[in-house]
Amino acid sequence: MMTQKPETTIHDIAKALNISASTVSRALNDNPLIREATRKKIKQTAEEMGYRPNVMAANFRTKRTNTIGVIVPLINRHFFSSVISGIEHVAYQQGFTVTISQSNDKFEKEDKIAHTLFANRVDGLILSIAMETQTYDHLKLFSDRNIPLVFFDRIVDEIEAHKIVVDDFGAAYRATQHLIDQGRKHVAMIGGPLNLSIYKNRQDGYCKALKDAGLDFDNSGVVNNSLTREDGVKAIRKLMKAPSKPDAIFCANDTTALSAILYLQENGYRVPQDIAIVGFSNEPFSEVVTPAISTIKQPGFEIGKKAAELIISQILKKEKTAKFETITMPTELIIRKSSVV
């Protein structure tokens, strides 16, 4: 059983220098009221005595934690880890700490995490909601008390907050149009759950592109699922069993695009000659798979940076944010081998 040597506090430093603790506190916080010489002496003594500020005490006192909470569906997913990386990058520069949790796309977990983060008094919350989430009381917890909230990717229309999205509609439109430009007439789609606006928007963009091109939109040409590798296989199988087979498929993510390509190759179809494919997200594998997947590039790192900037600026200015904006980040259609003969 070791006896811990007690941490030195500002009082210890004060005593050592025969001054008051408040002066020490101010000096350590670079309060301009303190004379330069005093500050210098205090800082030096603090250093010598091995002083480590007790941030918990300061947080408790100031009711601020300098901590940003982040909830994503899955940490271990390239887009989300890129966003997290961007958030951390900015947060670090600004002296904030980042607490990360993953909802695993489950509402229940998201709900619990939100309550935990709230109880821990994070200064702000950045999140992309779970696929399952349909009610938002756990988020109102924050917005009701003016704790800054920033949504990205999977946003919530019902709550007022800054939101960062990409132009899913436009990107999907361009992707679909690109397939049509290649002379494809039966462009099918593998889509996500429509309660999430990003998937709704991607689907709408796809439909609009078909319509504008005068192609009749046939409902059997769209399969909606949760966009996993396995779901992708089921979806492509279903599409290929339909009476009128597609000659192109727009997939709402790269994972299902990959499923489709692998399935098609295994079953004797040629990609892109028989069936052209476009995905969404530009996963790391998309560039190197054969054929390389045409896709929509989303700037994950930049989205994270922007989200952190938005939340920190809200945290630092005390007034309630008057006007919330929805920021649309640029996307890029990357044309690779999977869609061009």
Added chain:
Amino acid sequence: MMTQKPETTIHDIAKALNISASTVSRALNDNPLIREATRKKIKQTAEEMGYRPNVMAANFRTKRTNTIGVIVPLINRHFFSSVISGIEHVAYQQGFTVTISQSNDKFEKEDKIAHTLFANRVDGLILSIAMETQTYDHLKLFSDRNIPLVFFDRIVDEIEAHKIVVDDFGAAYRATQHLIDQGRKHVAMIGGPLNLSIYKNRQDGYCKALKDAGLDFDNSGVVNNSLTREDGVKAIRKLMKAPSKPDAIFCANDTTALSAILYLQENGYRVPQDIAIVGFSNEPFSEVVTPAISTIKQPGFEIGKKAAELIISQILKKEKTAKFETITMPTELIIRKSSVV
């Protein structure tokens, strides 16, 4: 300017029920001393009054944050984000929060982060050190004060702590042996910085395999760098310019294995016929690139889970950990097209 309605505290509840705050505190913490009826009444009132515990105050008082700090070189890297995901998974179950930072492989940033996390009084720290890191005072900060520390992947021999590694030596040995088994005689290597034991061990395993096979080890057959995509290109270029060209290359990660494959294909070499390749880590792209990359699978998620379990068990038992262990997680050599004709 909104006036925030003040949070209700245990004192408010106490006043409302004409009892003492300590009783409220105990009841809310399910202290068995409190009579069931009292507890029930208190909890109900707390609920009605919208009571939210002030975790900051409790942390301050108890000197515990229920927070685990994590430092990785780069969040946005599949292996690390998998580990983080595993850590979060276990931490969530056990009621811990996870704070993440990335060192970007810079010593200076790692140092600052360590100090910040320490000041924030994380209950424990899990980390994989930066490539640059050569001194460890910032980590002694923790070990000196018996704050649990768990290393994974890039560990530090000089500090006593639980460590989680994979058998880099053995895995590299098997990978190299596999290449030799394919009849390769000139097996080169693209290695990482040797101050990190994982890369040292991988290189040693490679050398041992050559030696055991009676192949003479030629120093010009190894190029060490920081294993980025670009470094990989430089390395393969250098290897192919050497007087005796390799007919196989063991790469210390999949990123450089990919660099090598792409470079070789562009320059008219066939993989694996002319040159066989094995990587390390099993990145998501490795399975789907053509040819698919033979590689060593590291259980990132499991490593994260194990790290979290180890640190939490240390946090919960108050005594100083007497005996530290180094846990070796299993790896698997996945043989794909890049190494087998």
Added chain:
DNA sequence: TTGTATGCGTTATCAC
């Protein structure tokens, strides 16, 4: 420019 006094909300130590 510095010092004094107070309180943040909770838990822990004593009492009763």
Added chain:
DNA sequence: GTGATAACGCATACAA
């Protein structure tokens, strides 16, 4: 079983 009280370390309003 419950209550009164102190203490955690710091920041700040106010005083000097």
